[in-house]
Amino acid sequence: SQVYEKVGRNILHFQELEHLMKFIVSHGNISAPIKSFRQKQAENIAIISKQTLGQVTGQFVQNTFKPQVDELESDESDDGHFSISFKIRTDSAYREWKKQELQRLVSERNELVHHLIPNVDFFSMQARYELATKLDAQLNIIQREVKELRQFVTTIIDSRTEMLEFLQTEEGKRQLESSSINCSELAFLLFRLAAEIQREDGWTNLSDAGQILK
Numbered sequence: 001s002q003v004y005e006k007v008g009r010n011i012l013h014f015q016e017l018e019h020l021m022k023f024i025v026s027h028g029n030i031s032a033p034i035k036s037f038r039q040k041q042a043e044n045i046a047i048i049s050k051q052t053l054g055q056v057t058g059q060f061v062q063n064t065f066k067p068q069v070d071e072l073e074s075d076e077s078d079d080g081h082f083s084i085s086f087k088i089r090t091d092s093a094y095r096e097w098k099k100q101e102l103q104r105l106v107s108e109r110n111e112l113v114h115h116l117i118p119n120v121d122f123f124s125m126q127a128r129y130e131l132a133t134k135l136d137a138q139l140n141i142i143q144r145e146v147k148e149l150r151q152f153v154t155t156i157i158d159s160r161t162e163m164l165e166f167l168q169t170e171e172g173k174r175q176l177e178s179s180s181i182n183c184s185e186l187a188f189l190l191f192r193l194a195a196e197i198q199r200e201d202g203w204t205n206l207s208d209a210g211q212i213l214k
Contacts, residue, residue: 003128006135007112013142014109018053020149025059027156028086037082054106061102064088064152065095086156105145108138 026048032040048056066087090098111119121127166172 003132010135017146021056021060022048024152029063031083034082057102061099065090067092
């Protein structure tokens with residue numbers, strides 16, 4: 001029974017990995033006019049929530065790890081434009097390593113969920129022992145990635161909170177007043193983004209996030 005528990009344990013950790021990655025992809029890089037920003041993010045959440053782990057992993061690596069961080073595109077419209085961009089500056093070698101590491105985890109997850117029974121003789125004690133050892137090693141890698149993803153999610157949420165707090169200072173108000181952006185609209189948008197629904201365990205439910213942005 002111990003090997004069955006380890007199978008379930010790893011599947012749950014893979015689900016957490018997927019959940020965190022989808023949050024980062026759907027919240028980490030968005031650019032839209034202020035008036036339609038919440039609608040744009042709600043659309044992103046709806047699209048990303050339906051994607052497979054393999055699909056979202058490719059987007060995560062592409063969007064997040066950059067040899068150099070590109071400048072945000074500016075918008076000259078009177079209504080104002082708002083952008084959120086979360087990127088990690090790294091070299092090409094690390095980015096390629098990260099891509100391969102995550103792709104390997106995706107393959108292992110698919111193997112675990114879809115092909116485990118035909119590939120393992122559960123009546124063999126030796127086969128069960130080898131599987132348990134493999135699952136323990138796999139868990140260490142998943143936990144390492146989950147820890148990093150949690151840090152990324154925390155950074156995204158904290159940055160929105162810090163931005164809102166800055167806009168409430170005298171300097172923040174002065175900068176907003178000197179721009180053409182509608183101050184009240186931007187402040188309200190940032191407040192909603194910074195106060196997204198969170199559960200007691202610290203997770204943000206994607207469906208709840210989609211509702212609050214509608």
